[in-house]
Amino acid sequence: MSNSNKSQGTQAIILGIGDELLRGDYADLNSSLLARTLLQHGWTVLEIRVVPDDLHTLADAMADAGKRADLVISTGGLGPTDDDLTRHAAARAGGCELGFQEGAWQMVLDWYGKSDRTPPESNRRQALVPEGATPLHNPSGTAPGLRMELGRATLFCLPGPPREVGPMVELELKPWLGLHGPEGQFLHTSRVYLASLSESQFADEAGALLERHAHALVGVTAQAGRLAVTITARAATPEQAKGSAEAIQAQFLERFASHVYSTTEPTLEKVLGLKLIERGISVTVAESCTLGLVAAALGGVSGISKVLSETYCTYSNGAKTRRLGVDTAMLEQHGAVSEPVAQAMALGAAREASARLSVAITGLAGPDGGTEAKPVGLVCFACALDGQVVAVESKRFAPAGRAAIRAWATNRALHLLLLALGAPA
Template sequence: MPSPPDVEIMTIGDELLYGQVVDTNSAFMGQELAKIGLRVRQISSVSDRADEIVAALDQARQRAQVVLITGGLGPTKDDLTKHVLARYFGSELVMHEPTLAHVTEFFRKFNRPMLDVNRQQALVPAACEVLFNAVGTAPGMWFEDQGTVFVSMPGVPFEMKKLMLDHVLPRLQSRFELAPIEHVVVMTVGLGESFLAEKIADWENALPANVKLAYLPTLGSVRLRLTGTQDGRPDLRPRMLALLPALREHIGDYIFAEEETSLEAAIGRLLLDKTLTLGTAESCTGGLVAQRITSVAGASAYFLGGVVAYSNGLKTQLLGVREETLAAHGAVSEAAVREMAEGTRARLGVAVAVATSGIAGPGGGTPTKPVGTMWLACATPGGTVTRQINFDRGRDLNVSYTAQSTLALLWQQLRAL
C-alpha cells in the first residue's frame, strides 16, 4: 500500500492575520481528514496578496500532495483567490453555466435582486472541475497539477463543511488508497493535566509503539487522545480499545465518556437513563449553564427550563430565596446558592437543579468576596451539595469556568444517584 498523501490546509484572508476572525475551518477539516486516514502536515494562513498566495502554494506543494484552500471567494474586491488560481494554473476564467443557473435560482428563491458581483461568482478557471456548492453561490474548485491536488472552497464555514462532506472527502478517498488512522478519545473532568499524567504514568509507558497519547486540556476538563497508526497487524481499533480497562482502574472516577462528546451530552444521557428532569438557576453565569444544557439535541426531554436571576429581587420572586438570607449573607454565599437550587426544584417542579452565584468581575469585588468568588449548588432527591471556587482570569473565563464546574458537580451528583 502506498503511503497516504500529506495534506496542507491553506486559509486565505487578511482578516485571519489581523486576528479579526478566528480560523475554525481548519479544525473541522483536520478532524474529517483524520477520520479517512489523512494527516494534515501543516496549516498555513496567508494574506489576500497575490504574491504571498502564490508563494504559499509553491511551498505547500513541496510539503503535501493535497492542498485544501479556503477563503477569498466572496463577491467583494478583497477576494482574490479565484483570480490567483487561474493565473497559477495558466487558465482562463470562463462562465460555468450550471453554477450561473444555481446562483440565479438562489437569488430568486430568497427573493433578492441579483447583482453583477453575484453573477461573477459563476466564473471559474477553465482548468478546474467545479464542485457544486448547494448552500452558497461560490462553487468549490478541484485542480490537479503535476500529481498534486488543489481544492479551493469558500471560507464561510457551513459552505466549506458541506463541500468537504459531499464532495472533497469522498473524492480524496477514491483518489488515494488510505490506511486509516484510529483515534480513541477519553473525556475526563475534575483532575488537572499533570495529576492525570502522574496517575497514568505506568500505563502510558507501557503503550505499544504505534499508539501515541496526547493530553488535550480545556478549561476544567482534559481530553485524552490515543492515536494509533497501522502496524501491519489486523484489528487496530479493538486492540486500542483493549487498553482502556487498565486506564479506568487508574482514573475511572474522572472519566465521563469514552468517545468524543461533551459533558452536557453525558449529563443528558444520565438524566434520560434515570428519568430525571433538570432545572437551572443562574446568577453569575447569566444563562450559560442553560445554554450548554440545551445545546444537546433532544434536551427538551429532560430540561424543563431555568431562571437567570441577575437581580436580588428576581432571586426572591422567582426562586423563593429569602430576603433574610440575602441580607445576612449576600447573594454570593453558600446559603443563597443553596436556596436558589432548592427553590428551583420546588418552584419549577424539577427533580434536579443547579444554581450559580458569584462575582464575575471586573467590578463588584469586595475584600471578603473578591472577583472570582463563586458558589455553586446542586440539589437532587438525595440532598443538596455546594461548592465554592475561586477563579479569576477575567470575566469571560470566570463565567466559563464556573459553568464548567457547575456541570462537573452536576455530573458527579447524577452519577452517584
C-alpha cells in the same frame, strides 16, 4: 511493511487564500472543516497556511505545497473580481496555460439560470481553467472549483465562503478521499471527556500515560474545567488501530473515573440533559453568581422541557428568601455565599419547582465584593435529590475574571447534577 511507507501518499497541506483573512476580518473556518475531514479519512495535515491575494506569493505557496504534500486544498480566490487569483496561480504553479472552458462556463450559466438571470460579464473569469484541470460543481454559488495535478500532489481549489465549501466537501472532496485514502495505514481516534479538572491537574495525574505510547498521539484541550482528551492511534489494520486507541482510552477512564462524563459527547450539558430526559428525572436550578448560565446550558438541549419546568435566577438576598424560602436569619448569620445558604437554595428550588433534582450556586464572581474571608472566586454549591442534600462544597476558583469564574462554576454545577445521577458514563 505497512509502517515503512506510512507517510507515503497521506500528507496534506491546506491553503487559505485572501487578504481578508490576513486582515483578521474573519477566522479561517474553512481550514478547520477541511482538517477535520482529512483526519477522519486518515490523512495527516502538515500545515495550514493563509496567504494573500498576490499572484506571485500564491503561485509559490502552491508550488511549494505541491512538492511537500500529496494533497493540497485551497479555499478562496475563485470570485469574479480582479483580486481573485487562485486560477491564475494554479496555472502558474503547474506551468500550464489558463484558458476559457465551456464546461466551466456552463456551470456558471446553470447557477444564474436557477434564478432566471444571466451572468454579468465579470463572471466569465470564473470559467478560466488551467490546462488539464477539472472544474468542480459548486451547488451553492457561482464559482466552480478546480481539481488538477500539481507536482506530486493533487490540488483542490474550493471557493471561500464557508457555506459554499461545506457542500463541496461532501460532493467532491469526500468521494475523492474515499478512493485515494491511505493504504495499509489506518487511524482510529478514541476520546475521553472530563469535568472538574484543570489542564495542569490533568498533566500532573496523567504524566506517564501521556508519554508511554509510541504509536498514538494524545491531545488535550481545556475549557473552564472541561477537558477533551483525544487519542489517535495508527496501525496497519483498522482493528489494530482501534484496539490500540481503546487500550489507551481504558487507562484514562480508569485513572480519571470520577471526572469522566463521556467518551462520545463533548458537551457536558447534553450528556446530563439526555440522561435526565431518558430517566424522566425533573430538574431545576437556583443561581446567584452564575445568573442564568446553568439554565441556559440546559436550555440548549433539545427536549429538555420534558423534565424542566422553571429555574431561579436569584441575585439579591430578598429574591433568595422570597423565591426559595431561604431564611433571613441564615443569610445574616452565614452570608449569601455560604454552604448553608447553598443548601437552602437547592432544597427551596426543588420544592418550588416540584423537581426531584436541583443544584444551587452562590459565589463571588468579582471583580468587586471580595473580602479576606470570602475572596473573589469563592463559590458554594449544593445539590439535592428527592428532598435530601446529596452534595455540598465550596470551591475557590482562580481570580481569572468574572467570565472565567462564572464559566468554571457553571461546569462544576452541571457536573454535580450528573454525579448526583450516579454511575459515570
